[in-house]
Amino acid sequence: MNDYSDGLLPQNDTHRKIIHIDMDAFYAAVEIRDHPELKNKAVVIGQDPRNNNGHGVVATCNYVARQFGVHSAMASAKALRLVPQEKLKFLNPDFAKYRQVSLAIHQMMAELTDTIQSIALDEAYLDVSQNKLGATSSVQLAIDLQARIRKEVGLNCSFGATYNKFLAKMGSEYSKPLGRTVILPSEAKSFLARQKIANFHGIGPKTQARLAELGVYTGGDLQKMHVRQLIDQFNRAGYMMAAHANGIDLSRVVPDNERNRKSIGIERTYEPCVYDEQVALTNIRNYALDLSEKLQNREFFANTIVLKIRNNDFETVTKRHKLDHATNASTEIYEAARALFDPLATQFLNVGIRLLGVTATDFSEADFENITLDLFTD
Template sequence: MNQDLRKIIHVDMDAFYASVEQLDHPEWRDKPLVVGGNAERGVIAAASYEARKYGVRSAMSSILAAKKCPNLIFAKARFDRYKEISLEIREIFYEFTDLVEPLSLDEAFLDVTENKKGFKSAIYIARKIREDIKERTGLNASAGVSYNKFLAKTASDLNKPNGQAVILPEHAEEFLERLPIEKFFGIGKVTAEKMHSFGIHSGADLKQFSLQFLTSKFGKSGLHYFNIVRGVHLSEVQPNRIRKSVSAENTFAKDIFESEEINKAMSKILDELIRRLKKSGINGRTISIKIKYSDYTIQTRSRTIDQYPDFQTLRNISFDLLNQEPLKMPVRLLGAGVSNLNLTEERIHFGKQLDLPFRGNKEDK
């Protein structure tokens, strides 16, 4: 095992959107709650742990969720509020290190190999961050600690909710050999089923296959699978993640089809998209629209232009795309966005990993 190890923490908020709603609405605490949709239509964005006991999960249809849990509370999503709390949590991260890689509003990687507090124990830092989050926001977070991002992410799921786990370097390979293949971060349902067809059900099974076999069956991902089951994952914490697009969309309470309704709805979506572009100072040369029909099929249309458009041009092109051909059936969702953004990629590279003890000395906190 290479001794030049980093100290990586993955912090993951517990049922973040649902927990924020329960925090702001005391009457909803300890009750099954979901964010998004209603009892008649829509898709669940997040589910409280009380709702999960009934088998309710994110991405589930609202109708099915209501059937599984007749007393389910449906809360409207408030992303401005979630972002507000997310930024507050992020400020806590920055008190310990500048090497923070947000993955979404509710999770992030932190590299605390060298940190602002001078603590040598990554385990202690993870616990202190979780305590600070609880004290300042009232919300629970879970954390995983290890020497690379893959293992830290895997560890953060082990003792949820409101817990943490560590995978030490000397235990990593043994742990991975016992881990069911479905629990490997980045291996989804389809890939897991394909692995099952080859007799791969655990890390130990995966470890029996050669690099040549894995790349022949899984392409470039084969090398990744070959490495991670051996505890090797070289991706560094990237504090400057590059945004690839800005978009806005709306799912309608009832399907719409009349041209006047469609155009009015798109106009409101473009108002929101332009507001986000103004706030962020971002613009993009590729303009796209998204249409989800009543049968859940999705159609996208896009156009790339030579210069960054002004907002009126953005509107004109969006409506051209919308009206370039007749809609084939009623619409349940419309969206608009821009990509090919006017951003420059700035990455921080860290060179050789530092030779530091992973857990710190016994006297360290």
């Protein structure tokens, strides 16, 4: 611990064995696996704007597309401008297929431990401190799992193996694709000191800008900040920054069967405010894609969609729509949210939209009777 903690940070726990698995460009990789002729193409998962009145959002893309500057949540029309036409291939997402691949991968994880926290179809934490194989090396477990996924599913993943969730996620992102990052307790602070602040999960562009004003650009700079100063500047977020910069994260891996949520929502505050209807609709469409993925990952179907909107005068309206049937499809979530948005659009856009959010709630679980049971181990 540095001299700037003033006793405010907790005692670190370095005894756990945590692995973070992150599939490499998952949706695009599944499509390229099934269509090898796309291997050298810039594959973008999302609606082709040429067939959709110029609309659409990039759900994800392969590494070829990323070399041209394409990234998730980008407007598809911009991707169209960045990539040469002969190199570019748009594909609509096939979440049913991605979900089945994800289930196969999760089955492999479940053979190692029951303590699995899924973050998305392509990402999960595993606590292998006590594992089903009786293995003492979390690194070897991660290497074996990575190799098995590649052999049996035909896809690459990256992993971070260390003693807490924050470091494990940072590790899996450190050397993609097909990355292997091991962070020992004795190396954690020096590893973090070398990282740019933008690589710290949970520190967004606005906070990065504020930190830059304080002369903080790297984890090492953050380690030199007094915890009290960070708390004064950023409240609870400042405390978390200080803890993470010192390699401390005491949050546990919460097994999926313990994470009983009544709703899943996404909302964002805009500065400057949004005045363009197409920008608002693009964000709603992006939220729908994200919510669909989260619902499918948890085998949930939403019966109700909620729209939350706030204008520049801080007038806030929340509207709910009960669906005719439960769904986890992004198109249906989007259409329900848009139906709630349309009557409010003119009123709120004239003043400027400061906040926009979409929530899925009133869940039903999937009916597993029609799903092949050998996909599951528990």
